[in-house]
Amino acid sequence: MNEGWLALLQQALSLLFSLDPEVWSIVSVSFSVSFAALLITLLPSMILGFVLAFGRFPGRWFITNLIQTLQSIPTVVIGLLVYLMLTRMGPLGDLRWLFTQKGMILGQMLICAPVLVAMSQAAFTSVDRRAWETSRTLGASWIRAIWTLCRELKVPLLMAVVAGFSRILTEVGCSMMVGGNIADVTRNIPTAIALETSKGDFAQAIALGLVLLILSLVLNFALGILRGKAEPRSH
Amino acid sequence: MLNLKSVFSIALAITLITGMPAHAEEIIKLATTTSTENSGLLKNLLPKFEAESGYKVQVIATGTGKALKLARQGDVDVIMTHAPAAEAKFVDEGYGLLPRGIMMNDFVILGPKNDPAKIRSSKTVEQAFAKIAKSGETFISRGDNSGTNMKELIIWKNAKVDPSFTGYKSVGQGMGKTLLMANELQGYTLSDRGTFVAYQAKLDMAIDFDGGQALANPYQIMLINPVKYPDLNHEGARALSDWLIGAEAQGMINSYKVKGEQLFKATYSE
Numbered sequence A: 001m002n003e004g005w006l007a008l009l010q011q012a013l014s015l016l017f018s019l020d021p022e023v024w025s026i027v028s029v030s031f032s033v034s035f036a037a038l039l040i041t042l043l044p045s046m047i048l049g050f051v052l053a054f055g056r057f058p059g060r061w062f063i064t065n066l067i068q069t070l071q072s073i074p075t076v077v078i079g080l081l082v083y084l085m086l087t088r089m090g091p092l093g094d095l096r097w098l099f100t101q102k103g104m105i106l107g108q109m110l111i112c113a114p115v116l117v118a119m120s121q122a123a124f125t126s127v128d129r130r131a132w133e134t135s136r137t138l139g140a141s142w143i144r145a146i147w148t149l150c151r152e153l154k155v156p157l158l159m160a161v162v163a164g165f166s167r168i169l170t171e172v173g174c175s176m177m178v179g180g181n182i183a184d185v186t187r188n189i190p191t192a193i194a195l196e197t198s199k200g201d202f203a204q205a206i207a208l209g210l211v212l213l214i215l216s217l218v219l220n221f222a223l224g225i226l227r228g229k230a231e232p233r234s235h
Numbered sequence B: 001m002l003n004l005k006s007v008f009s010i011a012l013a014i015t016l017i018t019g020m021p022a023h024a025e026e027i028i029k030l031a032t033t034t035s036t037e038n039s040g041l042l043k044n045l046l047p048k049f050e051a052e053s054g055y056k057v058q059v060i061a062t063g064t065g066k067a068l069k070l071a072r073q074g075d076v077d078v079i080m081t082h083a084p085a086a087e088a089k090f091v092d093e094g095y096g097l098l099p100r101g102i103m104m105n106d107f108v109i110l111g112p113k114n115d116p117a118k119i120r121s122s123k124t125v126e127q128a129f130a131k132i133a134k135s136g137e138t139f140i141s142r143g144d145n146s147g148t149n150m151k152e153l154i155i156w157k158n159a160k161v162d163p164s165f166t167g168y169k170s171v172g173q174g175m176g177k178t179l180l181m182a183n184e185l186q187g188y189t190l191s192d193r194g195t196f197v198a199y200q201a202k203l204d205m206a207i208d209f210d211g212g213q214a215l216a217n218p219y220q221i222m223l224i225n226p227v228k229y230p231d232l233n234h235e236g237a238r239a240l241s242d243w244l245i246g247a248e249a250q251g252m253i254n255s256y257k258v259k260g261e262q263l264f265k266a267t268y269s270e
Helices: A005-017 A021-054 A060-071 A075-086 A101-126 A129-137 A142-152 A154-170 A173-179 A189-199 A202-230 B004-019 B034-038 B041-053 B064-072 B084-092 B125-135 B147-158 B175-185 B193-202 B234-244 B247-255
Strands: B027-033 B056-062 B078-081 B096-112 B139-141 B168-170 B188-192 B205-210 B216-224
Touching: A005 A202, A021 A060, A021 A101, A021 A154, A021 A189, A021 A202, A060 A101, A075 A101, A075 A173, A101 A154, A101 A173, A129 A142, A142 A154, A154 A189, A154 A202, A173 A189, A189 A202, A189 B064, B027 B034, B027 B064, B027 B234, B034 B041, B034 B056, B034 B175, B034 B193, B041 B056, B041 B234, B041 B247, B056 B064, B064 B078, B064 B084, B064 B147, B078 B234, B084 B096, B084 B147, B084 B216, B096 B125, B096 B175, B096 B193, B096 B234, B096 B247, B125 B147, B125 B205, B139 B175, B147 B188, B147 B216, B175 B188, B175 B193, B175 B205, B188 B193, B216 B234, B234 B247
Parallel strands: B027 B056, B027 B078, B139 B168, B139 B188
Antiparallel strands: B078 B216, B096 B188, B096 B205, B096 B216
C-alpha cells in the first residue's frame, strides 16, 4: 500500500497543478453557483441590514431576532425546505429546478442572506447615528449618505460578505440535497469531497480541500490587511 | 512532580483500557454494501449469528468500492460485496481469501412508466442501454464506484456506448437517493431489485427491463489474508463466513421477504 500521507498529498497536488479537468470543473461549479447566490442576495440583504439598524418601526425587534435564529439553522434543514418546494409535487415543482444549479443557487441564497443581514446590521449599528443625521441635514441625498456610510464601514461590510460567501461555498448539506451532486452540473467542492471520501479516493478530496483552504487563507489575510489599514495600530 | 501532560496520558490510558470490551476479539467488523443493510437482510441474519457464536458484528455499510478499500487497508475483518471482477482482483492481489458466493439477486432497469425510450421490447440489456443513449432520455448513474455502478459500466462497455451522452448524469449517491433522483427527473437507472421493492411506494416508476440471468447480482463473502494483516479478527471472520453458508443461514436468506417479495436467493453449494 503506497497510500501514505505524503503520497496522497503528492497525488492531490499533481491533480491541482496538472489542471485536472474533473477537479477544475468541480471548482468552477462551486464558484459560479456561490458567486451567483452571493451577488443576488448582496444588495437586498445590505438594504435590509441598513433598515434594521436605522429604522424604527414595529416588528423590528422581532425581525432582528428571527434573522439571528435563521443564521444558525443547519443547512440541511434549508436543503430540506428547498427540496420540498422544488420536488415534482411541491409548490414550485413546475419550475423543474430540483437537481439543477438554479435550485442550488436558491438554497444558497437562503443560507447566505441571514448572515449578510445580521452582519451588515451590526456594522450599521456600530456607527454613530448622529453622523448619519448630520450628513442628511447638510443636504446630502439618501444615496450619497448611504454611500459615505458604506465607505466608512468598508471593513465590517466586507467581513459580512466574506462570512456569507464562506458559508455557502463550504456548505454541503443543502447542495447535496438540492443539487444532487451530478457530475459536471451540480457537483461542487463540498459534495465532491463527500463523494470521493465515501469512495475511498482521498487524493481528489484532498486536492479540493486544499482549494477551499487556500481560498479561505487568501480571503482572511486580505481582510486582515484591509483591517490593518483602516485601523492603524496607534495607541 | 506530576505535570498536566502525564496526568492526561494516564487518564487516557485508563479510559482506553477500561473502556474496551473485555474480549476485543469478540467484535467482527463487516464491511458490506448498502443494499444488504438497507434491505434489512443483515438485521434479520446477524442477531441469530451473534446469539449462537457469541461474537458481535459491527456493520459498515458502504459501496462495494469503499468496502474493498477498507479491507485492503486492514480496517475491517471481513467483507461481503457484489462486484465479481473487483473481487477477483482483490483475491489475485493476495488481499482476499476464501471467496464464497452466498446469495444473489438481480438488477433491473427502472424508468418512467410510459417507457419513452421503448426499451421494453429489447432483447438484451446492452440493446436496452443503447436505446436509452440514442433516445436522448435521461439516465441516472450511481457514479460512486459501487457494485451497481461497476455493473452498469460493464454494460455500457459491452454495448459499445460511451456513457457521456447528454442525458447521462453521474450522481455519486447511494441506491435509494439515486432512485429518488431518477424519479424526480423521470429518467432511467440500473437498480438492484431489492432496493426498488423497498422504495416502490415512493416512486412513479416501473421495471422497464428485466434481464434475468444476464443481470444476476451475486454476493460474495471474503476473508482477509492474515499474512497482510495478522492482527485482525480472523477467527471471527471465518466463523461468520462458515455460518452464512450453513443450512440455517441459507434458509433464512431464502425466506427473507420485504413487502411479500423474496429479495435474495441463497446460492451456496459445496
